[in-house]
Amino acid sequence: MLATEIFEKLSLIFRDIFDDDAIVLKPELTAADVDGWDSLSHIRLVLAVEKTFHISFSASEVARLKNVGEFVNLIGSKCS
Amino acid sequence: MSNSLYQNLAWLPKAPADFATRCRSLTQQKDNFGKRLQALASHALEENELIRLAKTIGRARESGFSFAPMTSFRLGLISNSTVDFIVPALIASMARYGIALECVSADYDQGIQEALNPDSAINRANPDAVLIALDYRGLPLRAKHGNPEEAEATLRAALGHVLTIRSGIKANSKAACILQTLAPPAESLFGSLDRVLSGTTSSLIDALNLGIANSAAGTEDVLFDVARLAETVGLADWHSPAQWNMAKLPFSNSFLPLYADYVSRIIAALRGKSRRCLVLDLDNTLWGGVIGDDGLEGIQIAQGDAAGEAHLSLQRFALALRERGIVLAVCSKNQDEVARLPFRKHPEMILRENHFAVFQANWNDKATNIKAIAEELSLGLESLVFLDDNPVERALVRKLLPEVAVPEVPDDPSLFVRMLSAGGYFESVLFSEEDVKRADFYQDNARRVALGKEVGDLESYLTSLKMEITFQPFEETGRARITQLINKSNQFNLTTRRYTEAEVARTESDPNFFTLQVRLADIFGDNGMISVVICACRPESAWEIDTWLMSCRVLGRRVENMVLLEVVQHARRRGIRKLKGRYIPTGRNNLVEHHYAKLGFTQTRQEDDGTTLWELDVNGASIETAPMVVHNVGFAMEEA
Numbered sequence: 262m263l264a265t266e267i268f269e270k271l272s273l274i275f276r277d278i279f280d281d282d283a284i285v286l287k288p289e290l291t292a293a294d295v296d297g298w299d300s301l302s303h304i305r306l307v308l309a310v311e312k313t314f315h316i317s318f319s320a321s322e323v324a325r326l327k328n329v330g331e332f333v334n335l336i337g338s339k340c341s
Numbered sequence: 342m343s344n345s346l347y348q349n350l351a352w353l354p355k356a357p358a359d360f361a362t363r364c365r366s367l368t369q370q371k372d373n374f375g376k377r378l379q380a381l382a383s384h385a386l387e388e389n390e391l392i393r394l395a396k397t398i399g400r401a402r403e404s405g406f407s408f409a410p411m412t413s414f415r416l417g418l419i420s421n422s423t424v425d426f427i428v429p430a431l432i433a434s435m436a437r438y439g440i441a442l443e444c445v446s447a448d449y450d451q452g453i454q455e456a457l458n459p460d461s462a463i464n465r466a467n468p469d470a471v472l473i474a475l476d477y478r479g480l481p482l483r484a485k486h487g488n489p490e491e492a493e494a495t496l497r498a499a500l501g502h503v504l505t506i507r508s509g510i511k512a513n514s515k516a517a518c519i520l521q522t523l524a525p526p527a528e529s530l531f532g533s534l535d536r537v538l539s540g541t542t543s544s545l546i547d548a549l550n551l552g553i554a555n556s557a558a559g560t561e562d563v564l565f566d567v568a569r570l571a572e573t574v575g576l577a578d579w580h581s582p583a584q585w586n587m588a589k590l591p592f593s594n595s596f597l598p599l600y601a602d603y604v605s606r607i608i609a610a611l612r613g614k615s616r617r618c619l620v621l622d623l624d625n626t627l628w629g630g631v632i633g634d635d636g637l638e639g640i641q642i643a644q645g646d647a648a649g650e651a652h653l654s655l656q657r658f659a660l661a662l663r664e665r666g667i668v669l670a671v672c673s674k675n676q677d678e679v680a681r682l683p684f685r686k687h688p689e690m691i692l693r694e695n696h697f698a699v700f701q702a703n704w705n706d707k708a709t710n711i712k713a714i715a716e717e718l719s720l721g722l723e724s725l726v727f728l729d730d731n732p733v734e735r736a737l738v739r740k741l742l743p744e745v746a747v748p749e750v751p752d753d754p755s756l757f758v759r760m761l762s763a764g765g766y767f768e769s770v771l772f773s774e775e776d777v778k779r780a781d782f783y784q785d786n787a788r789r790v791a792l793g794k795e796v797g798d799l800e801s802y803l804t805s806l807k808m809e810i811t812f813q814p815f816e817e818t819g820r821a822r823i824t825q826l827i828n829k830s831n832q833f834n835l836t837t838r839r840y841t842e843a844e845v846a847r848t849e850s851d852p853n854f855f856t857l858q859v860r861l862a863d864i865f866g867d868n869g870m871i872s873v874v875i876c877a878c879r880p881e882s883a884w885e886i887d888t889w890l891m892s893c894r895v896l897g898r899r900v901e902n903m904v905l906l907e908v909v910q911h912a913r914r915r916g917i918r919k920l921k922g923r924y925i926p927t928g929r930n931n932l933v934e935h936h937y938a939k940l941g942f943t944q945t946r947q948e949d950d951g952t953t954l955w956e957l958d959v960n961g962a963s964i965e966t967a968p969m970v971v972h973n974v975g976f977a978m979e980e981a
Binding site: 277278280300301304305307308309312317318319320323 | 361388389392393396425426583584586587588590594595
């Protein structure tokens with residue numbers, strides 16, 4: 262799957278979870294930049310990504326994520 | 342498949358694609374908020390949709406919206422795992438049952454403190470009930486294996502923990518408690534020995550669950566059998582070790598909608614909102630096939646036949662429901678005497694007429710009939726469940742009578758019972774003598790009741806079906822199906838003349854015949870060939886309608902009007918001035934006794950055997966059309 266495709270799908274997930282259609286994902290985006298991106302919505306994000314992309318993450322993979330770019334790379338590595 | 346039936350709440354209609362937009366528009370006006378909310382919540386919502394709806398509900402509460410006619414309910418939640426997703430899921434799911442829920446939850450793993458402290462958040466909130474949702478991983482369930490005394494002590498301590506929370510709540514807030522059983526882990530230690538060896542997690546949980554269940558029995562507290570639910574969907578799916586490790590989620594988050602619906606139905610039952618009456622369709626629901634067309638010998642209800650067995654198990658389940666106090670009724674598009682025949686004459690039927698309080702078999706729309714059933718039984722529409730294999734009937738009843746629960750059913754009748762049961766419509770928190778007597782109280786004499794005024798706006802429903810009708814003269818590819826319909830249709834059949842395939846084939850090229858095969862599609866799919874017409878040329882520019890039949894599945898949609906319009910248009914182009922109709926009564930086709938009168942024909946004669954003859958002036962005919970797109974295929978060029 263292409264990174265742009267992942268970005269597109271991931272944007273939809275972000276917009277749904279944070280209920281904000283204005284969110285535009287950039288690789289350097291972090292939790293500090295998004296209103297309401299706390300540990301619980303992080304779990305929701307991870308679960309929604311697992312469901313959408315039909316993949317699963319280990320707890321340590323989730324803990325390591327620093328920004329959207331790393332998230333996209335991780336998804337990409339599991340979808341190949 | 343079966344797991345997803347539960348996980349996806351498959352008995353509920355699918356959520357609309359524009360769910361987020363609909364959520365937003367809920368709070369854009371205050372009128373009728375409670376009803377609109379309940380309608381939106383009554384779809385199969387997934388985890389994030391539940392959370393979104395709960396946020397909308399929260400905003401409505403802050404803005405002072407009225408939740409009428411919903412019942413308000415305050416629930417305390419004590420748990421030793423993460424409940425941050427459970428709370429919004431409960432708030433949204435409870436709306437499905439007409440309950441406006443406020444939820445107060447204790448801090449993570451603060452169960453005992455919260456229960457024992459009179460001044461805790463939960464006790465101060467004065468809840469109507471408190472859900473005690475404990476996970477085995479947070480309980481002291483360790484004992485040496487093979488040491489019964491130690492296992493017993495461990496068990497006493499664990500049960501004591503649960504009961505201490507419960508009595509704390511009782512003492513401080515007087516709320517009823519909803520006690521959960523514990524879902525055992527999927528993993529075993531010894532293997533099958535786990536169940537019998539004292540001190541294993543598995544045997545400790547078994548005993549603890551029994552202790553919890555027994556402690557609730559006969560009290561005002563109720564049980565939520567999570568262990569059973571988890572086993573139903575499969576323990577390996579229920580538990581997600583990754584999600585437990587990541588966030589202490591007590592079960593896989595994909596079961597959040599299911600869990601929340603189960604809690605909701607228990608609370609609905611506590612508030613007396615369980616349903617009380619099951620209204621059943623007949624053809625292809627209680628038996629396979631169509632009694633009016635297939636006859637007593639043709640319907641599938643015998644043992645030894647897969648379809649027959651499936652329908653029998655539905656009958657068995659309906660009878661078991663009746664024995665626990667659920668009232669049964671029939672709502673079927675059929676001729677009354679014909680519909681009653683299997684109950685009277687078929688040796689394999691489990692259900693008999695005296696199991697039904699009301700028996701509505703007629704050709705009127707089902708919404709009007711169901712309303713009449715509710716009125717006759719003095720039950721509110723919200724007490725009724727309507728089971729029908731036909732998606733068009735289900736959608737009609739849902740639209741016109743939104744209070745009635747109408748489970749979706751899969752095509753395979755083998756799954757009807759599972760679907761009906763999974764929907765939890767008859768969830769009950771107790772069972773008494775009165776329940777047993779209730780069915781008799783309603784006098785199960787299978788009476789027929791008069792219909793009230795037609796309910797709702799059928800016309801807009803017909804439009805919403807987006808029907809497309811296709812007319813085509815007889816030709817080779819349709820021939821087999823045409824012949825089959827000619828030889829099998831009994832009810833909507835004006836003359837009941839039977840023809841062989843060779844006879845049908847001859848009409849294809851004979852200029853003395855005008856023929857139509859009719860197909861109908863709608864938003865639920867393609868109904869295939871649903872009507873057949875044969876007109877024979879007669880002297881003095883007349884056509885006699887030799888054969889006119891239609892499938893009863895598409896009754897009530899004015900398909901017959903569109904068919905007549907099509908015949909009339911072709912007749913006009915060919916200079917035909919008169920259409921002659923004939924109704925030959927057979928005892929099974931009373932349905933169409935007034936067919937020609939309704940379509941504007943004039944009766945010209947009545948014969949001794951009851952046969953009536955009719956005429957229509959082709960050029961003067963005015964026909965009420967129906968909202969559907971018309972396609973013509975394969976008509977000769979000279980007509981155009």
